[in-house]
Amino acid sequence: MPSETEAGADRAPQTRREQIRSRVVDEGFVRIEQLAADLGVTPMTIRRDLDFLQSKGWLRKVRGGATAQPSTAFHGDVHHRMQAMAPEKEALARAALPLVKTGQSILLDESTTALALARLLPGLAPLTVITHFEPVIRELAGRTGIDLISLGGDYYPAYDAFLGIRTVDAIAGLHADVLFASTTAITRGNCYHQSPETVAVKRALMEACDRRVLLVDHTKFQRRGLYQLAPVAAFDLVIVDPGIPAEQLEELRSKAPKVLMAQGN
Numbered sequence: 001m002p003s004e005t006e007a008g009a010d011r012a013p014q015t016r017r018e019q020i021r022s023r024v025v026d027e028g029f030v031r032i033e034q035l036a037a038d039l040g041v042t043p044m045t046i047r048r049d050l051d052f053l054q055s056k057g058w059l060r061k062v063r064g065g066a067t068a069q070p071s072t073a074f075h076g077d078v079h080h081r082m083q084a085m086a087p088e089k090e091a092l093a094r095a096a097l098p099l100v101k102t103g104q105s106i107l108l109d110e111s112t113t114a115l116a117l118a119r120l121l122p123g124l125a126p127l128t129v130i131t132h133f134e135p136v137i138r139e140l141a142g143r144t145g146i147d148l149i150s151l152g153g154d155y156y157p158a159y160d161a162f163l164g165i166r167t168v169d170a171i172a173g174l175h176a177d178v179l180f181a182s183t184t185a186i187t188r189g190n191c192y193h194q195s196p197e198t199v200a201v202k203r204a205l206m207e208a209c210d211r212r213v214l215l216v217d218h219t220k221f222q223r224r225g226l227y228q229l230a231p232v233a234a235f236d237l238v239i240v241d242p243g244i245p246a247e248q249l250e251e252l253r254s255k256a257p258k259v260l261m262a263q264g265n
Helices: 006-010 013-027 032-039 043-055 076-083 086-099 112-118 134-140 165-172 196-207 218-222 246-255
Strands: 029-031 059-062 065-068 105-108 127-131 146-150 154-156 161-163 176-181 185-187 190-193 209-216 227-231 237-240 259-261
Touching (some): 013 059, 013 065, 086 209, 105 112, 112 127, 112 209, 127 134, 161 165, 161 196, 165 196, 190 196, 218 246, 246 259
Antiparallel strands (some): 190 227
16 A cells, blocks of 8 residues: 655645545546545545545545535535636636527526526526526526526535426426536536436436537536536537637537537636
8 A cells, every 4th residue: 555645644634625525526526546646645544534524414435436415515515616717607608698599598507607607698688597506596586687487496505506306397397498508527428417416407407498508618528427417419509618628629529519619718
C-alpha cells in the first residue's frame, strides 16, 4: 500500500473532507484511487473519509468511489453550481435565447445553466415557463408576461428542486414547445447524472416537448456520472462553449444532430 505524502498526512481531515465533498458536488462521481493520488493520502484514508461523509448524508458510497447524495441536507450544492463556470453558462444562455419565440411554452430543468437562460426570458414575454427548479421559480415569480407553472414532487435540498415520481407524473400531463436542459457529464456520446431521481425527471421532460436543446459547458466532457440519461443524439441541438477541446468537439459533432458554438464573453 502506498504511503501518505508529507503534505497529505499534514492536511487536516476536516479540510480534506471539505475538498472531497466539493469534488463530489462538482464532478458528480469521484473515484477512491484518484482522490488518494490527488490528496496525497492512502485509499484507506479516503475510504474512512467517505464513510464519515456518508454518515453525515453528504454523499453516497458506491463501488470504487462516491456519488452525490440527492437527499442530502447539505445546501451548498446549488450555490457551488451557480458559481462554477458562470461566464460560460451566461454565454450558453445568450446562444439559446434566439431559439425562444414570444408566446411559446418553455421547459427548464434544474440546471444552473437553465437558470442563466431564465434570467433573460422576461424580455421575450409573454411566455409560459414550466420548471421544477426553485431558483428559476424565484427568478420568474411575479414577472410581467411570464405564466409560471411550478412542478411539484418531493423536494431535494441538494438540488433545490422537486424530483421523484410525483414530479414525473406532473410532467406527464403537460406538453411544451421546447426543453432547455443540461447534464452532469457527457461520456462517449451519452449524458449522465449522479442520481436516478434526476434521470427519471429529465426523461419525462424530454418526452413532454416538441424540441430538445442541451446546454453544456466544456467541463461536462471531463466528468463522470453514474446513471445514463440519454445519448446526445436524442437532442435536436447541443450548444457548447468555446472552451471545448477540438477532439471532444469533433466527437460531439459526429454524434449529435446539430452542434452550435456559443460566443465567449
